[in-house]
Amino acid sequence: METKEVRMIPPKFQIPKPYQRVGIYCRVSTVTQEQLHSMSNQVSFYVQMLNNRNDWRLVDAYLDFKSGKDIDHRLEFMRMIKDAKNKKLDIILTKSISRFGRDALDTIQTLRELKENDVTVIFDQEQINTSKEDSELIASIIAGIAEAENKNRRDNQNWAINKRLKDGTSKIYSRPCYGYKKSASGELTIYDEQAKIVQNIFEMYLSGMSILGIVAELEKQGIKSPTGKDKWCKRTIDTMLSNEKYIGNALVFKTYTTYTPKPKRVQNNDHSHEQIQLNDAHMPIISKKMFDAVQEEKSRRSNIITDENGTRRKDTRYKSKQ
Known part of the structure; x- marks a missing residue:
């Protein structure tokens, strides 16, 4: 019987990264005093979180003052995605899926693009880490719920606006x-x-x-x-x-x-x-x-x-x- 040669291939030695590069993404819908205060609190919270970890380093904070429905018009969001694709980021910290985006399809597609570029997104409110296997399913469900809630809220607002228009009080x-x-x-x-x-x-x-x-x-x-x-x-x-x-x-x-x-x-x-x-x-x-x-x-x-x-x-x- 002929003996087959078996060759062992040792793992390639890689120098571990001394730290991971982190970007903070925050978004508010308007520039009211209340929303500006919310933005300041979000940034302060994540900066403090980074200060408490030796394995993370802040690269940049991306701050949008824009509605979350359309990703293309959020300039800071687009800049962050570009930095991620250019290998400048390893992790993105953000408050919630609804802050990241309200369109479920856009949100999931963006998360997939980031994952392909070895970038992890951590959603603080939902406690979702996209490096885990079941994260996309959970994120898609939550994003779908957020989009439905946003539509319902928009419908209610439109109903109230139409009522005032029709009774002449608008x-x-x-x-x-x-x-x-x-x-x-x-x-x-x-x-x-x-x-x-x-x-x-x-x-x-x-x-x-x-x-x-x-x-x-x-x-x-x-x-x-x-x-x-x-x-x-x-x-x-x-x-x-x-x-x-x-x-x-x-x-x-x-x-x-x-x-x-x-x-x-x-x-x-x-x-x-x-x-x-x-x-x-x-x-x-x-x-x-x-x-x-x-x-x-x-x-x-x-x-x-x-x-x-x-x-x-x-x-x-x-x-x-x-």
């Missing part, structure tokens, strides 16, 4: 725009100096002047834009000419938020989502007759038409006076 109706200011009681009142400029803009447009022509005229007269700049934006004039607040009404839900796959603000131009309008909410600057005339003129000048063949451009565009 403060959203009294948000000022150019031509208005808030009174001491919180109501919209006419800002005379700006209101005259609004009236002139409507009159110039009805006289045949183009939006670019209006922009040039305002800048020629040295009139500052709503943001206090010397230059006016074409879109600003276009929006003003369609703003129903100038006839005393207040319309909400001109935009809405979609959450798939990421949160995004979308214009509600096709009225696919419910809108609520409060009529006679405040004193008008423009008469309804003039406002309607401007809307008709805007439609006439538009080079977009909709018919049985769909939406398309006109063969020729309206040319206005300058």
Whole structure:
């Protein structure tokens, strides 16, 4: 019988790391005094924890003041992930899964990426250490619960907002725009100096002047834009000419938020989502007759038409006076 050779392969000797490199991740949703205090407490807690361990060294603290729903817009979070992939971190300390991220899928995918780069995440509140075998299952369950709770909380907030909108008590109706200011009681009142400029803009447009022509005229007269700049934006004039607040009404839900796959603000131009309008909410600057005339003129000048063949451009565009 032939004897087979057996060769022993000794383990490769590795010099143990003298310490592990640690990053702290903290996030709060707003910059209120209470939230800033919470952020300070979180950082202080983890720094103290690191001071009590000889095998850990602090590399950096990553602090986000942003909602946790969308990872891409949390700049410090993204910087931390980049550092982890560049082998600058061994451990990430954070308060909880909900602070790390509210989207369950994003959270699990990020944890997998970090694990592939030999980075451990320790969630203090849930007592989860991702270096352990069952950590991903536990983290996915908790992240799913956190996401569901967040959706439920958002739904409740939206219900309360809609209720106040429908009974006419919402403060959203009294948000000022150019031509208005808030009174001491919180109501919209006419800002005379700006209101005259609004009236002139409507009159110039009805006289045949183009939006670019209006922009040039305002800048020629040295009139500052709503943001206090010397230059006016074409879109600003276009929006003003369609703003129903100038006839005393207040319309909400001109935009809405979609959450798939990421949160995004979308214009509600096709009225696919419910809108609520409060009529006679405040004193008008423009008469309804003039406002309607401007809307008709805007439609006439538009080079977009909709018919049985769909939406398309006109063969020729309206040319206005300058």
